[in-house]
Amino acid sequence: DAGVIQSPRHEVTEMGQEVTLRCKPISGHNSLFWYRQTMMRGLELLIYFNNNVPIDDSGMPEDRFSAKMPNASFSTLKIQPSEPRDSAVYFCASSPMGVVDEQFFGPGTRLTVL
Amino acid sequence: GENVEQHPSTLSVQEGDSAVIKCTYSDSASNYFPWYKQELGKRPQLIIDIRSNVGEKKDQRIAVTLNKTAKHFSLHITETQPEDSAVYFCAAKGGSYIPTFGRGTSLIVHP
Numbered sequence: 475d476a477g478v479i480q481s482p483r484h485e486v487t488e489m490g491q492e493v494t495l496r497c498k499p500i501s502g503h504n505s506l507f508w509y510r511q512t513m514m515r516g517l518e519l520l521i522y523f524n525n526n527v528p529i530d531d532s533g534m535p536e537d538r539f540s541a542k543m544p545n546a547s548f549s550t551l552k553i554q555p556s557e558p559r560d561s562a563v564y565f566c567a568s569s570p571m572g573v574v575d576e577q578f579f580g581p582g583t584r585l586t587v588l
Numbered sequence: 589g590e591n592v593e594q595h596p597s598t599l600s601v602q603e604g605d606s607a608v609i610k611c612t613y614s615d616s617a618s619n620y621f622p623w624y625k626q627e628l629g630k631r632p633q634l635i636i637d638i639r640s641n642v643g644e645k646k647d648q649r650i651a652v653t654l655n656k657t658a659k660h661f662s663l664h665i666t667e668t669q670p671e672d673s674a675v676y677f678c679a680a681k682g683g684s685y686i687p688t689f690g691r692g693t694s695l696i697v698h699p
Contacts, residue, residue: 505685516691517632517677530686565631575620575681579631 478580480566486586492554495583498547499568507577508541508551509565517565523549556587590615592680594690602698607668609693611678612660618682621654621661626675626692635676636663668697 479498487493499506508520521531523543531541538557543549553560563584567577591614601607613621622637638645638652638661645652649668654661661680665672675694681687 507686517689519686519689522686524685575637575687576622576634577687579633581631 478566478568478578480564480580480583482583483581484584484586486588487556488588489557490555491587492552493556493560493585493587495551495564495566495585497549497551497566497580499549499566500570500578501547503568503570503578504546505569506543506549507567507569508549509567509579511563511565511582512561520551553585556585558587561585561587590618590680590682590688592678592688592690594678594693596693597691598694598696600696600698601668603668603670605668607665607672607695607697609663609676609678609695610660611662611680611690612658613680613688614659615680615682616656616659618680620681620687621652622679622681622687623650623652623663624677624679624689626677628674632677665695668695670697670699673697 481496504525506523510518520533521541522529526543539553541551563582565582566580569577594611619640623635624632625635626632636647636650636652638654649666651664673696675692677692678690679687
C-alpha cells in the first residue's frame with residue numbers, strides 16, 4: 475500500500491482565492507482526520523470522519539473551511555476565501571479505528587497564502 | 589475534553605546522553621498513549637505506544653512509562669544519536685476515538 479496520499483504537496487495562492495486540498499486514505503481504514511500544523515499552535519485537529527460521516531468538526535476554525543468525504547477513498551478540505559493566516563502544513567491521517575489505534579499520516583500539503 | 593501538556597518544548601543533549609520527555613493528561617478515561625516522531629519536513633510517525641493496562645514498554649533505545657494515578661507518561665531515549673533529532677509528540681486517547689496531541693518537543697542531539 476502506498477500509504478495516505480495527499481495532493482498537492484505544495485500550494486501557493488493569493489489571498490481571496492479558493493484552495494482545495496485532497497486526501498486518499500489507506501484502503502480499509504474507516505477513520506480520517508484533517509490536521510493543521512503551525513509553529514504557533516502545533517498540531518490542531520480540524521475534523522474527524524468515521525465511515526465517511528463527519529463526527530467532530532469543532533476544530534474547523536470558521537465558515538471559510540469546509541471538508542467532505544464523498545466515499546471511503548477520498549476526502550477534500552476546502553478554504554474559501556483563503557487568508558494569509560491560513561498558511562500552514564495540512565496533514566491528512568487515517569486509521570483502522572476499532573482494530574488498531576495508530577494514525578497513519580500523509581506527507582502533508584504546505585499551503586502559503588500571499 | 590482531554591487536555592495534554594508536554595514538557596519541555598525544547599531539549600538539547602549531547603550524543604550518547606539520555607533524553608526524557610514528559611506529558612500529563614486530564615481525562616482519567618484515556619487508555620491509549622502514543623508517541624510520534626516528526627523529522628524536519630516529514631510527516632509524524634508512530635514510534636511507540638502504551639495502553640493503560642501496562643506501566644512500561646521498551647523498544648530498543650526507546651521506552652515509555654505510564655503512571656495512571658498521577659495521569660502522566662514519559663518517553664525515554666537512551667544513548668541518543670544525531671538521527672534522533674526531531675520533534676516528538678505525545679497524545680492521549682479515550683472513548684472519544686479522537687487523540688489529543690501535546691504541543692511537541694524539539695529534541696536536538698549534538699554530535
